[in-house]
Amino acid sequence: MRHTCTANTDLDELIGIEALPSGARGFQYGPVPLAMRANEELVLENSEVLSAPTAAKVRFLARDLFIAETQEHILPGTGFRLVLA
Numbered sequence: 001m002r003h004t005c006t007a008n009t010d011l012d013e014l015i016g017i018e019a020l021p022s023g024a025r026g027f028q029y030g031p032v033p034l035a036m037r038a039n040e041e042l043v044l045e046n047s048e049v050l051s052a053p054t055a056a057k058v059r060f061l062a063r064d065l066f067i068a069e070t071q072e073h074i075l076p077g078t079g080f081r082l083v084l085a
Contacts, residue, residue, distance in 0.1 A: 001038070003031040004045045014044075014058055018069050027070050032062060032082075039077035047084035055084065 003014070016030040035042035042062075047055065062082040065074040 001031060001035045001040050002043045002045055005047050005050055007049045009050055010054060011057060011061075014054075015061065015065070016067065016069070027067070032058060033065060033067065033072075033074050035082075036062070036065060036074050036076045036080050039079035041079070041081045041083060043083045043085050045085050050084075058082070059084075 012030070014030045014032050016033060017028050019025065019028075031042055031044075044050075044058070050058075059082065062076065062080075066072070067074070
């Protein structure tokens with residue numbers, strides 16, 4: 001799985017947001033939990049534009065993710081890998 005980062009990429013984009021673009025209520029998962037659940041490699045392309053705190057947080061969360069909005073605890077499988085490219 002691949003996701004292209006921009007200077008505006010934040011944890012909401014990478015982890016997910018509660019409101020869907022259509023205005024419906026629900027949680028839209030970002031690439032980190034999707035890749036963790038699918039047990040796939042996630043390549044964050046253009047990651048050099050991420051702020052240092054965002055890059056550090058996503059590295060930490062990719063080991064043990066809790067999504068408060070959905071009360072989900074997601075642990076990565078052996079096939080999950082986060083690549084900052």
